[in-house]
Amino acid sequence: MDWGDAPAWVAVVGSGFAIRIAWQARGDSRRSADAAVDSLALQRELAEEQRAAAAPYVRLVIDHISGSRYRLRNAGTGVAEDVHIINCGDWPYRFDWHHDGVALTAEESRELRMSGASGMPVPAQLWVTWDGQDERVPVPIPAAR
DSSP, X not given: OXXXXXXXXXXXXXXXXXXXXXXXXXXXXXXXXXHHHHHHHHHHHHHHHHHHHHSOOOOEEEEEEETTEEEEEEOSSSOEEEEEEEOOSOOOSEEEOOOTTEEEOTTOEEXXXXXXXXXXXOOXXXXXXXXXXXXXXXXEOOOOO
16 A cells, blocks of 8 residues: 555545535434424414414303302303393293393303293203304203202
């Protein structure tokens, strides 16, 4: 072997290592770019969920007060305009709701009375509609305490 060729051989081996390192860096760069795209998609999804959660919504519930006294309450954050209770079956023996068309803001409620007798029990749910709600919504009635 001629010592004059030694620097050339060292340069060939060195360039081989440089090519290998560059190839690994290219793969790392590609994985990093993929991770950045995934991260951005996740951030967009989380931002959309936060916007949806922050949007005002209506959630009507019925609370039992005592005896035959109940209240329809808006447990959501939005305003339920033009609220109506719809008859979807037999009414209980006694049913008093004098607030059709009322607007319920967040945590606002209106009283209603109902009791069962003569084979007409208090139903398990009432059907309610309000502006912006395309279909009637079942609202469960809690058992009397």
